[in-house]
Amino acid sequence: MPSLVDVYPYRLNGSPEFLILKRAVDKQYANQWRMVGGKVASCEAAWQSGLRELREETGLFPQTFWTVPSVNQFYEAANDTIHHIPVFAAEVASDAAINLNEEHSEFKWIESAEVNTLIHWPEQQRLITLINKILTSQQIVDDWKISL
Secondary structure, three states: OOOEEEEEEEEEEOEEEEEEEEEOOOOOOOOOEEOEEEEOOOOOOHHHHHHHHHHHHHOOOOOEEEEEEEEEEEEEHHHOEEEEEEEEEEEOOOOOOOOOOOOEEEEEEEOHHHHHHHOOOHHHHHHHHHHHHHHHOOOOOHHHEOOO
């Protein structure tokens, strides 16, 4: 079972826009722009953790929630761990109110073309680009969708 999850909230205003969050100064990854993410609780499936983290970090509930057919993977030297993190995409209402928790200081909506200037982690850049490609080609496979 995975220990972490990533969620990429987006809204459709013509072209997809992705919600990114700036980490608070006193949190891990301080001042970095990132997606929603967190730990999988022992009593949860990864997708359930993704929904919970989305609600906790932004106050949002998705209109559509789906598994991205890829994982975020990276090596963490501090604890000598290779992470393989399930990735979810969450469509939210275009006018949805964002209510940040204490983990973040700011939010912004960006288009895929802006990702490389704000997101520093290559896997997160790649995943936003992948999700954008799936959305713009309208190729979300029904098997990826999670019933809410």
